[in-house]
Amino acid sequence: MKPVRNSLRSRIGRYVTFGVIAAALAGAAMFLHWRHDRREVQTGPSLTGVASQMRHDAVAWAGQEKDATQMLRDIHDGNVAAIGVSPNAILVSTTKGEKYFVTDHNAVFSNALLLDEMKAGSSSPYQLVWLPDADIHTGMARWNDVFDKTRDALSLLLPFLLIGGLAWFMRREMRGGASLLGKAPAIRFDDVIGAGEAKAALADVQAYLTEPMQFIGMGVRAPCGILMTGGPGVGKTRLAQALAGECDANFISITGSYFSAKYYGVGIQKVKHLFELARKNAPTVIFIDEADGLGKRTDTGGGPVEAESNRIINQLLAEMDGFQSNEGVIVVAATNHPDNLDEALRRPGRFDRTVQVRLPDLEDRTKILEFYASKLTAKSDEIDYNQLARLTTRLSPATLSMIVNQAGLVARKAGADEVSAAHFVEAIKIARIGDVSGAERALSEEERTRIAVHEAGHGLVAALLGTGVLEEVTILPRGGALGVALITKTQDKHLYRETEMRNEIQVLLGGRNAELLIFDEASSGAAQDLQEASRIGLDMVSKFGFNVDGNLFSLAALPQQYAGLQLKSAIEHANVLLSDLNDACYALLRANEPVLRAIADQLLESETVPGATVYRLIKEHAAATAEPVHLTLEAAAA
CATH class of the missing domain: 3.40.50.300 (P-loop containing nucleotide triphosphate hydrolases)
Structure with missing residues (x-):
């Protein structure tokens, strides 16, 4: 293989040598041809008078510019003594001694003149001078020259600018955006x-x-x-x-x-x-x-x-x-x-x-609301910040700050000069549920009635079981919900008993069972409730050990690839739990059907029913039926 490689190299070397020799010969031929043409120009007829002056001092013709029409007229009338042709202009000297030039970009016009053949036996009435070194900068030609010089300068500087910019950019990238603050933070x-x-x-x-x-x-x-x-x-x-x-x-x-x-x-x-x-x-x-x-x-x-x-x-x-x-x-x-x-x-x-870093508790939320509210023009004497803190369970300080600012926006929208407690409550509703969407305009009367019964079911079960404090029930659409039963906790909880979780599921099933009780069929409005109830039920039987058969094994202990094999059994246990709680919820609503209908009627009339009204209706119904009212301390306090 080595001799072959050497042979290939020698052949390539010969080809390169022949190419260089051929290029040199071609260049020499072109040079000799150029010298011959130049010698012919230089050995032509001798120039006299103004033509000789034109060759040695072409600048004298740059003082006055005329158009080609005037030059042709002078040539036709025989008034031209000499014409000089330069790469960018035609210099004209008349028999009267006048000197001017005609702009001729790229020598287009002069080429046309030179190509014209003279008749046999005639002589030129003027001398034609070739001025290859004359440089007449006039009009746009001057600006073209400036542009060309600027372009040449930039072409030389551009590589250095690119290299310097790249070096600066790389240096900046390596340093990154990390920088010290101007001074140490002032907060403690x-x-x-x-x-x-x-x-x-x-x-x-x-x-x-x-x-x-x-x-x-x-x-x-x-x-x-x-x-x-x-x-x-x-x-x-x-x-x-x-x-x-x-x-x-x-x-x-x-x-x-x-x-x-x-x-x-x-x-x-x-x-x-x-x-x-x-x-x-x-x-x-x-x-x-x-x-x-x-x-x-x-x-x-x-x-x-x-x-x-x-x-x-x-x-x-x-x-x-x-x-x-x-x-x-x-x-x-x-x-x-x-x-x-x-x-x-x-x-x-x-x-x-x-x-x-945990979420703030009730006391901390009260202080945070007071801190941010101090920057507003508010009726502080009328605002119960402890009550507002109870309405903002499990909300972060950033959300509390947004609520206070939202309260100011609500007050401005209402045309009030000061922020009141009602504005804060509305801001909390917007943060937790969403703003009033106006979707009620598209609802039919039948849909409004069904929504009223559905939300009344949620609110009634929550009030009866004491899962929290029922603040209000409304059928005004907020966010993506067509109605809301607003339930709050009096204190933050980190541990939940089995009874509390069972009650939470019954509250979620309250809306669907209310529809079944009044209309004998449910609607698709309970889809989100069923999803949340199923999640809680599955956690109860698969993670917390709240099984009817006493199974304490947690699916969370299994790797992900094996947990799916045991999921079928967990779903069956969760479904049994949901079925039992659904029957209990339906029985609870049926026992309090007059209260359910009364809440729904008031919702259709006023669209929003305070929680206090729901608790009052429960007590009146219990008194009329001579049955004891089993309300929790939270419900009694409300």
């Missing part, structure tokens, strides 16, 4: 309402940043990273800012997507720059919001994107590892999905402490 822990558990967990970090020598002297390693988990809007970002404010530390805020980049290796440089900036300005709190954007490491078989993501996480792990290298730097991360973080990030030495 006292400015954050609630979140007592999270504040206590951050106390050690605060002590370390303010007095690090106490830790170092005792040989104690302070937390390197804090992972705050919780739902959206619970105040994780505000707690991180309060930590930096308490320690008078610098604050850097980024998101999990900050480390992603278009170019290979840039994400790793961002991690390095981030920690270099933090160490240089220690003490520093680095806050990474939506930390689950980092994802988890995978095997590199997934492709270059996954491999780059793995390298970014590895670099972050290396930067966070160790106490001495990160002295004065604390990383606080927040996420709604902690399970999406890489396990190595959550081990001791990295994010070695997890803080659960």
Whole structure:
């Protein structure tokens, strides 16, 4: 194979040599032809008078410009003494001594003149001068020349500009958008309402940043990273800012997507720059919001994107590892999905402490509503913030802030000068259920009657079983619902007894059973109720051990691929539970049918019935039938 390769190379070399020789010969031939043509021009008839002056000083003709018509007229009348042809103009000298030029772009007009053949025996009345070096800049030609020079300059500068721009862009990408705040955050822990558990967990970090020598002297390693988990809007970002404010530390805020980049290796440089900036300005709190954007490491078989993501996480792990290298730097991360973080990030030495930021309780919600309402022009004496807090169970501080602002919008829309309690209640309804949609205009009278019976069933069962406080029942469509029975809890609950869950299911089935009792058939309006009741029933028998046959095995203990095999049995048990509760709900409504009809009639008349009216109708019915009223303390208080 080697001789063949050498032979191929020698042949290619010969071809190249022949090509170069041929190109050289062609170039020499063209040069000789050009010299011959030039010699013919130079050895032509000698120029005299104004023609000789035109060849040596063509600029003298640039003072006056005329059009081609005047030049042709002078030629026709025999008034031309000499004509000079340049690449962009025709110079004319008349017998009267007048000098002017005619613009001739690309020598189009002069070529036409030169192609004209003279008759035999005739002589030219003027001298024709070829002026290849004359450059007459006039009119648009001057601007064309400026444009050409500018274009040439830009063509030279463009590569340098592109290289410089690319270098600047890459440098900016490597640095990322991480930067220190102009000054430390001004808020403190006292400015954050609630979140007592999270504040206590951050106390050690605060002590370390303010007095690090106490830790170092005792040989104690302070937390390197804090992972705050919780739902959206619970105040994780505000707690991180309060930590930096308490320690008078610098604050850097980024998101999990900050480390992603278009170019290979840039994400790793961002991690390095981030920690270099933090160490240089220690003490520093680095806050990474939506930390689950980092994802988890995978095997590199997934492709270059996954491999780059793995390298970014590895670099972050290396930067966070160790106490001495990160002295004065604390990383606080927040996420709604902690399970999406890489396990190595959550081990001791990295994010070695997890803080659960919970929803505010009744007392905290009262304070939060008062805090935000203090910025409004409101009738504070008439507003019961404790009552409003009871109506906002399991709502986040961000939602409470939106409710207060919404109350102001409701007041403005109503034309009021001050925000009243009614405006706050309407804002809470908008946040929890939705705004009045106006869909009642498209409902027939039969549909309104069925909706009234349906919502009356929900409200009546809730009031009888005491699943909460029935605030009101309405058939005004809100959001996607055609009617609502507004039920609130007097206190936040974290544990539910079996009886409470069974009552919740009966409330959900109340609307459907009310339709069956009054109309002898149900409608599709109970679809969402059945879905929620089925979910609760399935959890009761498959997770909480609330089985009739005493089965305590939880499907949550099974891997996902095996849980489906046991799901059929769980569904059968849940269906039996739902059937029993459905019979109990129907019997309860049938025993209180007069109250059900009375509530439905008032809904058709006024569209909204207060919860107090429902409780009054229940007591009157019990008194008329001489049956004891079994109301809970919550219902009695209402």
